[in-house]
Amino acid sequence: AAGGRGGGEAGAMQSALFLALQHDGGRMERGGRRRSEAEEAEKGRMKRTIIKDWKTRLSYFLQNSSNSTKMKPKKVGKHRTYFRPSPEEARLWSEAFDELLANKYGLAAFRAFLKSEFCEENIEFWLACEDFKKTKSPQKLTSKAKKIYNDFIEKEAPKEINIDFQTKNMIAQNIQEATHTCFSAAQKRVYSLMENNSYPRFLESEFYQELCKKTPITRAAQGT
Numbered sequence: 001a002a003g004g005r006g007g008g009e010a011g012a013m014q015s016a017l018f019l020a021l022q023h024d025g026g027r028m029e030r031g032g033r034r035r036s037e038a039e040e041a042e043k044g045r046m047k048r049t050i051i052k053d054w055k056t057r058l059s060y061f062l063q064n065s066s067n068s069t070k071m072k073p074k075k076v077g078k079h080r081t082y083f084r085p086s087p088e089e090a091r092l093w094s095e096a097f098d099e100l101l102a103n104k105y106g107l108a109a110f111r112a113f114l115k116s117e118f119c120e121e122n123i124e125f126w127l128a129c130e131d132f133k134k135t136k137s138p139q140k141l142t143s144k145a146k147k148i149y150n151d152f153i154e155k156e157a158p159k160e161i162n163i164d165f166q167t168k169n170m171i172a173q174n175i176q177e178a179t180h181t182c183f184s185a186a187q188k189r190v191y192s193l194m195e196n197n198s199y200p201r202f203l204e205s206e207f208y209q210e211l212c213k214k215t216p217i218t219r220a221a222q223g224t
Helices: 002-068 076-080 087-092 097-101 104-116 121-133 138-153 165-177 184-204 206-212
Strands: none
Touching (some): 002 104, 087 206, 097 104, 097 184, 104 184, 121 138, 138 165
16 A cells, blocks of 8 residues: 555656646747747847938938939939839849949949948049049149048048058159049059958848848838
């Protein structure tokens, strides 16, 4: 009888232990699920914040691009580049860096990305050089050359770019009698730097990936 009672007590203890473990396991599973849901919600909030910040910067650069254009675009196709591109248009930017720079919206998006990486001086210098090469007046050429040198080239310039000392010295000499090729070497260097470093990261960015999707960015993400 004693053995029966002992066996019964042992069985009861095992059953109680099993139920306790099952209860704890269920609680842990629910806790893990709640944590997982909370983490996903946090990721979603962070993603929306990133997209919203992108939209704010992008709007600024698109507006500046629009205001700085002296002549209104004659063709509807050119004007469309100020608006959100189709996923197919956005995917073209991944085929070549020039495809991205040639598109007004793409250029503005890339500038917004560089601003987020604190290296927007690279694209600003490249754009200044593009404008410089189109300048016809010798007087304006010289004044623009000096401004570009003061803004981007000289030591401790407000937007100093990362180029070697020899190239800087060559530019300092050439701007005395400015020609359209004054900044050619430096522009090639900066272009290569953007193409090999910032451009691949831009293509992997959250914002670019959203542009390539067929589903539009939500209103919450747009910040509207």
